[in-house]
Amino acid sequence: MEFILLQTAKHAYLEQAAQILRQAFPHCYADCAQEEVREMLEEEKLAIGAVRDGRLAGIIGAIPRYDMTAWELHPLAVEETYRSQGVGSALVAELERRLRERGCLTIYLGSDDEDGSTTLSEGNLFEHTYEKIQNIQNLKKHPYTLYQKLGYRIIGVLPDANGLGKPDIWLGKSLVRQENKM
Numbered sequence: 001m002e003f004i005l006l007q008t009a010k011h012a013y014l015e016q017a018a019q020i021l022r023q024a025f026p027h028c029y030a031d032c033a034q035e036e037v038r039e040m041l042e043e044e045k046l047a048i049g050a051v052r053d054g055r056l057a058g059i060i061g062a063i064p065r066y067d068m069t070a071w072e073l074h075p076l077a078v079e080e081t082y083r084s085q086g087v088g089s090a091l092v093a094e095l096e097r098r099l100r101e102r103g104c105l106t107i108y109l110g111s112d113d114e115d116g117s118t119t120l121s122e123g124n125l126f127e128h129t130y131e132k133i134q135n136i137q138n139l140k141k142h143p144y145t146l147y148q149k150l151g152y153r154i155i156g157v158l159p160d161a162n163g164l165g166k167p168d169i170w171l172g173k174s175l176v177r178q179e180n181k182m
């Protein structure tokens with residue numbers, strides 16, 4: 001697998017990036033995937049593609065926040081036929097490597113639960129918030145488990161962010177503190 005910077009990638013890869021977004025998040029990008037790819041390419045951002053067999057297998061992006069010390073991971077998507085083969089994990093690792101070089105201390109992301117994929121969708125998340133985070137269970141393959149395997153921790157939630165019982169789950173990882181390094 002080869003990693004490429006999407007900012008300097010050929011047009012065909014950008015078309016494939018848009019298609020990967022459409023496929024992964026149809027409810028968000030069905031008719032604005034190209035615009036989202038263009039936003040990923042903005043100068044201050046980082047956008048990486050994973051190429052396998054001459055095709056784009058997955059993409060990952062990051063946005064500098066808090067100056068350059070904390071970056072938001074957004075988006076991450078792997079083309080369906082390449083899933084569960086380590087492409088997503090490899091993209092996260094490559095992004096972290098490049099962000100460390102840019103002085104990033106903390107990487108974080110929001111991962112929505114809009115369809116009851118975790119126990120955080122049950123009841124009022126404003127009540128017993130921390131207890132519920134500690135006891136979270138994955139009900140329908142929510143990607144927070146993937147991030148946990150890669151050393152991320154749940155650092156917060158935004159209850160009802162996407163509607164009642166549809167929270168955003170915030171995960172973060174230190175790129176410098178030894179105890180959090182993978």
Ligand SMILES: CC(C)(COP(=O)(O)OP(=O)(O)OC[C@H]1O[C@@H](n2cnc3c(N)ncnc32)[C@H](O)[C@@H]1OP(=O)(O)O)[C@@H](O)C(=O)NCCC(=O)NCCS
Pocket residue numbers: 024025076077078079082083084085086087088089090110111112141142143144145146149
């Ligand atoms: C989430 C996603 C990027 C994972 O990519 P991937 O290439 O399949 O991930 P990997 O093969 O590196 O998986 C790494 C580990 O996480 C697990 N995993 C992968 N996807 C998972 C998911 N959706 N939920 C829970 N665990 C998952 C795998 O079992 C694997 O663990 P294992 O190797 O110990 O079995 C991919 O499923 C995808 O594009 N989904 C749709 C978009 C999305 O949800 N993006 C994330 C938004 S926050």
